[in-house]
Amino acid sequence: MQNLPIFELKNVSHRFEKIQSLTDINLKIKAGEQVALVGSSGAGKSTLLSLLNGTIIPSQGEVWILGRNFRTLRPKLRRQIQQQIGTIYQQFNLVDNLRVIHNINAGHLGRWSFFKAALSLIYPLEIQTATQALQQVGIPEKLFERTDHLSGGQQQRVAIARVLVQNPTAILADEPISSLDPQRSFEIIDLLHQLSQHNKKTLITSLHAIEFARSHYQRIIGLKSGKIFFDLPADTLTDSLIDKLYTDPI
Numbered sequence: 405m406q407n408l409p410i411f412e413l414k415n416v417s418h419r420f421e422k423i424q425s426l427t428d429i430n431l432k433i434k435a436g437e438q439v440a441l442v443g444s445s446g447a448g449k450s451t452l453l454s455l456l457n458g459t460i461i462p463s464q465g466e467v468w469i470l471g472r473n474f475r476t477l478r479p480k481l482r483r484q485i486q487q488q489i490g491t492i493y494q495q496f497n498l499v500d501n502l503r504v505i506h507n508i509n510a511g512h513l514g515r516w517s518f519f520k521a522a523l524s525l526i527y528p529l530e531i532q533t534a535t536q537a538l539q540q541v542g543i544p545e546k547l548f549e550r551t552d553h554l555s556g557g558q559q560q561r562v563a564i565a566r567v568l569v570q571n572p573t574a575i576l577a578d579e580p581i582s583s584l585d586p587q588r589s590f591e592i593i594d595l596l597h598q599l600s601q602h603n604k605k606t607l608i609t610s611l612h613a614i615e616f617a618r619s620h621y622q623r624i625i626g627l628k629s630g631k632i633f634f635d636l637p638a639d640t641l642t643d644s645l646i647d648k649l650y651t652d653p654i
């Protein structure tokens with residue numbers, strides 16, 4: 405079990421009606437790995453992340469998550485597996501007019517009953533857990549602030565705190581810094597790196613900023629026109645290969 409990959413894709417292709425977004429992907433990602441996904445717009449990065457968190461099922465091939473062939477699972481087991489995968493998005497996916505604590509507590513939703521979730525909207529529950537998560541992302545004083553009163557960088561920290569409360573095995577981040585300035589971008593990438601290392605969580609991040617992929621990830625996967633163009637340790641990736649990823653036709 406120890407050596408089983410957290411994620412495995414076997415001959416995976418995906419098609420959105422007329423658009424072939426991924427073609428024949430074979431990939432294994434082990435526990436604790438920090439992987440950056442890079443490639444031009446439309447290369448298939450978000451599609452790949454959506455396959456890894458079970459949001460979409462591939463048109464062809466098999467996606468194995470935590471040792472299970474996801475397609476074959478019953479809905480209840482699918483939800484249990486999905487609870488183990490936390491995802492952070494470019495647009496944060498927070499409810500703007502709620503206080504921060506409610507957005508963080510959304511990380512419990514897969515585990516809480518409907519009643520508990522509804523009650524927590526009136527009397528916030530698990531304040532200590534939420535405070536700890538907010539402390540880990542560096543803004544503990546914002547717990548009762550309205551979410552839309554925070555800056556973009558702070559909102560992304562809240563989204564990360566929500567994932568920490570979910571306590572997943574793996575964290576997926578889909579272009580988490582696209583709407584942030586360079587300094588905030590560095591801070592969020594650095595935070596994700598520190599948290600995944602400290603909490604021993606697998607981290608997979610899609611990124612346009614190649615410099616952060618190189619500085620903060622062990623492994624870099626380049627996608628080009630829906631195919632894996634390279635899959636290399638960060639310290640062996642050359643500038644010329646990066647140029648080819650973005651310029652040459654496949």
Ligand SMILES: Nc1ncnc2c1ncn2[C@@H]1O[C@H](COP(=O)(O)OP(=O)(O)OP(=O)(O)O)[C@@H](O)[C@H]1O
Pocket residue numbers: 420421423424425443444445446447448449450451452
């Ligand atoms: N829901 C969808 N319906 C139809 N086509 C889609 C859908 N999602 C993605 N695609 C198409 O699949 C291809 C891959 O898209 P994807 O979003 O995975 O790329 P990406 O590498 O994440 O791009 P970006 O960096 O711009 O986010 C694109 O051609 C895109 O237009």
